[in-house]
Amino acid sequence: MKHSVIKKTQMKSPLLGMTRLRPKQGRSRKQVVATILLTSLVDAFSILVIYLIVNTSASNDILKDKNGVQLPMAQSSVSLEEGVVVKIINNQYYINEQAVNVNELVEQLHQVKIDYKEQNKKINLIIQADKSDSFALVNPILVSSAATGFEKIKFAVIPKGNTKL
Amino acid sequence: MSKNDLNFELNLLPVISLLAVLICFLLLTTAWIHIGSVDVAQAIGGQSTTETKPKPEVWVTIHKERMSFTLKNVSKKNKKLQRRKPFPSKFARRYYAQLKKNITNLNTALITPTRGTSYGKIIETIDNLKAEKITEVGVNPL
Numbered sequence: 001m002k003h004s005v006i007k008k009t010q011m012k013s014p015l016l017g018m019t020r021l022r023p024k025q026g027r028s029r030k031q032v033v034a035t036i037l038l039t040s041l042v043d044a045f046s047i048l049v050i051y052l053i054v055n056t057s058a059s060n061d062i063l064k065d066k067n068g069v070q071l072p073m074a075q076s077s078v079s080l081e082e083g084v085v086v087k088i089i090n091n092q093y094y095i096n097e098q099a100v101n102v103n104e105l106v107e108q109l110h111q112v113k114i115d116y117k118e119q120n121k122k123i124n125l126i127i128q129a130d131k132s133d134s135f136a137l138v139n140p141i142l143v144s145s146a147a148t149g150f151e152k153i154k155f156a157v158i159p160k161g162n163t164k165l
Numbered sequence: 166m167s168k169n170d171l172n173f174e175l176n177l178l179p180v181i182s183l184l185a186v187l188i189c190f191l192l193l194t195t196a197w198i199h200i201g202s203v204d205v206a207q208a209i210g211g212q213s214t215t216e217t218k219p220k221p222e223v224w225v226t227i228h229k230e231r232m233s234f235t236l237k238n239v240s241k242k243n244k245k246l247q248r249r250k251p252f253p254s255k256f257a258r259r260y261y262a263q264l265k266k267n268i269t270n271l272n273t274a275l276i277t278p279t280r281g282t283s284y285g286k287i288i289e290t291i292d293n294l295k296a297e298k299i300t301e302v303g304v305n306p307l
Contacts, residue, residue: 038177045184052191072288076295077201126202131285135278135307138287142306153304154202155288 072131074157083124083154084112086141088133093141105144113148125150203291206303222273223264223299225257225290227282232257232290236264243268257290261297272298277305 069089086109087094093102100108109125116123125145129138145153219238226233231251236244246267248260264271274294278287291302 038181042177042180042184045181045188049184049187049191052188052195055195071200072285074201074203074288074292076292077203080200080202129284131283131288133284134280135282135284135287136280138284139280139307142304146306153205155205155284155291157201157203157288157292158198159201160292 069128069130070132071128071156071158073160075160077157077159080126080154080156081124082122083126083152084109084116084150085126085128088127088129088137088141091137102140105140106147109144109148109150113150123150124152124154126154126156128156203288203295204302205291206301220273221268221271222275223261223271224275224277225294226251226277226279227254227286227290228279229281230254234260234264236268239268239271254286254290258293258297261293261299265297265299273301273303274299275303275305278307280307 069087085094085096086105087097093100093105095105095108095112098108113123125141127138127141142153221239221243222237224235224237226235228251230253232254233251234248236247239246246264276287276290276294287304291304294300294302
């Protein structure tokens with residue numbers, strides 16, 4: 001205890017005062033006693049760290065930067081699963097972050113589907129578009145997905161009245 | 166450590182510092198807005214001919230701020246509920262509730278948007294249908 005940090009900073013631990021081995025309560029009356037229970041603080045911090053780690057769910061990694069795309073809101077949404085992400089940003093189509101021409105959508109989706117099958121990944125098609133985009137822009141994705149045989153189509157949304165899933 | 170120094174304290178200050186740094190890092194990197202999805206089915210191809218009893222369906226056509234509804238595979242009595250003449254979409258949710266009340270086994274809907282229909286409007290329609298337990302929703306391509 002001679003080299004304790006608390007000892008050096010003129011603080012007295014409540015443990016020292018209560019111990020049966022070397023009771024020191026009442027001996028050093030002149031000492032300034034400032035007790036901070038650090039154990040509870042560490043506990044609180046640990047809980048906060050665990051909460052934040054759990055809260056950093058993997059589902060958000062599926063859709064990375066949204067580039068100003070304002071997703072529509074929906075009440076009856078489900079958590080997002082892994083899949084092929086097709087984005088529309090400024091009238092440009094992207095398949096898994098790779099820019100694709102509208103005429104090449106079918107070909108590219110077909111290729112991605114084969115790759116996903118080989119890697120045993122879930123073959124969902126996630127469509128990410130701005131809520132103000134017209135259906136004429138979304139339509140080529142639907143047609144291409146039908147042509148390539150994507151069975152599950154998911155529209156990315158922000159759950160209504162809920163900032164966390 | 167001498168015989169008398171049986172009581173010792175753990176230096177918690179580095180632990181607290183480490184946790185504080187970790188908390189700051191996690192607070193900055195955590196995505197607070199989570200993303201969900203609404204599932205739809207492809208509306209290409211109809212019901213299998215091998216199915217004995219056709220399921221009731223509602224076909225929703227979206228015209229800008231109005232909607233029309235056609236009912237398929239429903240009884241003559243329930244057929245009267247269909248609205249071929251477009252009416253304001255703000256009443257759609259109430260209409261779905263009415264449909265579901267009268268046709269309890271109505272679970273399928275087919276949405277037919279026009280070229281100019283916004284993506285947000287389609288999602289809103291899907292959301293309203295799903296909220297009224299019409300879960301099998303399809304979107305008809307142009």
